[in-house]
Amino acid sequence: MKIPAVGGGVIHLPSDLGGSYGVVLIYRGHWCPFCNEQVAAFVAASDALQEEGIKVVAFSVDDEDETKDFIAKHDIPFRMGHSADLEAIVAAVGAYQNNAPARGRFLENTGFVLAPDGSVVNAVYSSRAIGRLVPSDVIRLVAFMKSSKR
Template identity: 65%
Template sequence: MTGQLKNGDMFPNLVIPEVGGGTLRPANDLNGKYRVILIYRGHWCPFCNEQIAAFAQAADALSEAEIDVMAFSVDDETASAAFAAKHHWPFPLGHSADVETIVERTGAYDMHHPSRGHFLETTGFILAPDGSIVNAVYSTRAIGRLVPGDVIRLIAFMRSLSK
């Protein structure tokens, strides 16, 4: 395991299948913007549903603040597409993430559950425009995660420091 990523580390190059086709490359194509990467447990997690709904509802504020958002889980494409539709998810959404790869490359926690299978625990990253980590939030279970208001305020603060 690489270990957990720290502030200032470059986010690893990951390739995740995207709902609807194509691939997500979280560390690439930042276009001079900050980026939020949300790794969620799965469509079945009530806490993940709340987080995704909150980010979807904050889409205009995030866009106005020039913050890109993407999310992914181990859910297959069908479950991920239904999850995105349920929350009117306006951002890129990945599916079928490989647990071992994500754990190895990011240090995210994983869980083996008798009925849910092998999945990733909630993890969130804020990336600077150069792909370096501004903030990492690792959760060992369902709670402890990024929320849109905090993300917007932190990035505004980071921008103010560079002036």
């Protein structure tokens, strides 16, 4: 997958997370209170995620200006994508889509934990606003996976 990156360039997934455990957060949009909570939780857990060697990227169909405002609002330290191609993402990962009269078309929350080789070790698909990855679960899962390899 190729997602336009805030500030220029492209986020290539899964290759940009290669060599590390990674989290891919597909969120509904800057307007979603549940998405705001989820991203804020990942921001708050940034140090713990980094200590565990977990990289995070997030994106939505929001345009770059909306995404820049979202980054500023939450002081997001990880890479953010914008203007995701809804049809391409649905085709690539099977994310649910929604067409809300007040919001237009958007992707429903979807999250992946990736192994260092880019393979998916956990996927969370949501068909509405609730049901999503949380950083404490990701950290525990990765710690368990690392300890199982010893």
